[in-house]
Amino acid sequence: MFLAAYADESYDLPLGVYILTASLVYLTEAEAIRDALYALQSGPHKVHWYKSAERRRADLAKVVQKASFMHNVVIGRGRALKPERARRKCLEALLVELDAMKIDSILLESRQERNNLLDRQIVSACRRKGLVSQHLHVSFAPGTATPLLWIPDVVCGAVLAAERGNPAYLEIIGDAVHSIEIEVR
Numbered sequence: 207m208f209l210a211a212y213a214d215e216s217y218d219l220p221l222g223v224y225i226l227t228a229s230l231v232y233l234t235e236a237e238a239i240r241d242a243l244y245a246l247q248s249g250p251h252k253v254h255w256y257k258s259a260e261r262r263r264a265d266l267a268k269v270v271q272k273a274s275f276m277h278n279v280v281i282g283r284g285r286a287l288k289p290e291r292a293r294r295k296c297l298e299a300l301l302v303e304l305d306a307m308k309i310d311s312i313l314l315e316s317r318q319e320r321n322n323l324l325d326r327q328i329v330s331a332c333r334r335k336g337l338v339s340q341h342l343h344v345s346f347a348p349g350t351a352t353p354l355l356w357i358p359d360v361v362c363g364a365v366l367a368a369e370r371g372n373p374a375y376l377e378i379i380g381d382a383v384h385s386i387e388i389e390v391r
Contacts, residue, residue, distance in 0.1 A: 210311045212231060
């Protein structure tokens with residue numbers, strides 16, 4: 207079965223944590239997952255962990271838990287964390303992991319065009335260094351483009367909640383979360 211990765215970020219600068227998650231989705235299951243996520247949508251806006259109430263967060267975690275995919279999470283830690291440097295380090299580590307798994311496609315939630323350009327430069331640098339192969343296709347889309355981008359948002363939120371001392375949401379998602387930690391200086 208063909209897998210695609212959908213990625214998003216979250217961070218807490220005072221805590222010194224930057225989280226980048228890629229949720230791996232079997233494309234044969236994508237439509238059912240989209241439908242389950244659309245059912246949780248209120249209004250025209252995307253589902254967003256940060257803006258969701260506590261009860262709703264548990265519902266989001268349950269939807270993510272029911273789907274049969276895994277989540278690769280890179281947690282960057284450092285004192286006086288700078289978001290773009292942390293993102294570069296986490297994205298490099300994530301790309302290496304996805305490439306080793308033979309993932310062909312990763313869709314990152316787009317940010318400002320300037321920041322997307324920085325991400326493209328990281329991808330190019332990883333290719334030049336031989337860290338990732340040429341077959342890994344990286345693209346960008348706004349969070350409203352597909353609910354599949356909401357999945358890594360939920361996972362990032364659950365991981366960040368655990369980092370802040372509340373592991374309940376991460377426990378709901380379960381063993382599908384594979385995380386690595388890196389130091390960001």
